[in-house]
Amino acid sequence: MTLTDTTAVTRRRRRRASSFGMAVVRFVVTVVTTFLGLLAVTFFIGRVVPIDPALAIVGDRAPAHVVERVREELGLNLPLYQQFWIYIKQALTGDFGISVLTTNPVMTDIARVFPATIELATIGTIIGALIGVPLGVLAAVKRGSIADQIVRVIGLIGYSVPIFWLGLLALVLFYAKLGWVAYPGRIDIVYEYTFTPATGFFLFDAIWQRQWDVAWDLFRHIILPGGLLGYFSLAYISRMTRSFMLNELSQEYIVAARAKGLSETRIIWFHALRNAAVPLVTVIALSYAGLLEGSVLTETIFSWPGLGLYITNSLQNADMNAVLGGTIVIGAVFVAINILSDLLYRTLDPRTRSR
Numbered sequence: 001m002t003l004t005d006t007t008a009v010t011r012r013r014r015r016r017a018s019s020f021g022m023a024v025v026r027f028v029v030t031v032v033t034t035f036l037g038l039l040a041v042t043f044f045i046g047r048v049v050p051i052d053p054a055l056a057i058v059g060d061r062a063p064a065h066v067v068e069r070v071r072e073e074l075g076l077n078l079p080l081y082q083q084f085w086i087y088i089k090q091a092l093t094g095d096f097g098i099s100v101l102t103t104n105p106v107m108t109d110i111a112r113v114f115p116a117t118i119e120l121a122t123i124g125t126i127i128g129a130l131i132g133v134p135l136g137v138l139a140a141v142k143r144g145s146i147a148d149q150i151v152r153v154i155g156l157i158g159y160s161v162p163i164f165w166l167g168l169l170a171l172v173l174f175y176a177k178l179g180w181v182a183y184p185g186r187i188d189i190v191y192e193y194t195f196t197p198a199t200g201f202f203l204f205d206a207i208w209q210r211q212w213d214v215a216w217d218l219f220r221h222i223i224l225p226g227g228l229l230g231y232f233s234l235a236y237i238s239r240m241t242r243s244f245m246l247n248e249l250s251q252e253y254i255v256a257a258r259a260k261g262l263s264e265t266r267i268i269w270f271h272a273l274r275n276a277a278v279p280l281v282t283v284i285a286l287s288y289a290g291l292l293e294g295s296v297l298t299e300t301i302f303s304w305p306g307l308g309l310y311i312t313n314s315l316q317n318a319d320m321n322a323v324l325g326g327t328i329v330i331g332a333v334f335v336a337i338n339i340l341s342d343l344l345y346r347t348l349d350p351r352t353r354s355r
Contacts, residue, residue: 096325106325115200117306121291123226128233136241158235244276285341
């Protein structure tokens, strides 16, 4: 290798290192900015709502000097910029204050109820992905046919029908009329005090402990709300799968594969879907994040003891510490899932690494 070649290789390596370093800096700046924006939004929401945190703690009938003392202890008498700085430091350490409703630290309550939301959203995402992807592929392959129209109508209903209305209708039909599922809640009262979960994920714990009667009861409780969330996830995933597949099926490599005599099944499932799977990773991740943050109504309707129901009950009782703490946790999880999906996308598609 000549001196010129060595110099060129060194320059390329430096450019790559510089590009990687700039990408890391942009990544860190994006994460920090997003999280600070989330904290700013939740902070100012907590200050503009017509709820006095001091009154929520001591009650409306407390003497004025007691209310003022609590306001000083909470730092509510300080300028807004100082309150915001204190708020940031507390949020970074996981200190969201004490819940007025439960008298527990908010983070303790969130750690107790969040596994139920994760479990419900996971079931919904699995249902949505396992059914939505094949439906999207079918709609793309049979474009313009009756099957395509049916899949599009299913997706349209999933986007259009309010989830609370569909949830109530499902309860009337599958629980009250047919008796196929258990009543609202997470577990039957018979097992509530005898079953000891190890991780907080009840269904996983019951299967791991081989308590099949408990697992069946948990399944009968989760299948209806999980299926409802799965239907809304299915609507989004099937539509995006159809769009990605239509784009892939119009590419030249598909024409070349057909010219070589490859079977249509192999072309669709091993070539087109394989390339469409890269952006689908982001779609499924966003769907999962959406179910984590958007299951408030579902948990309320089905009395599911997750983070959504916790936030709803806290809001009804003017417990702003719990409301803001839950909002920050959901927002942070949403940001984390977006970041992980972006990293996975770049890993699966080498073309994006140089961008």
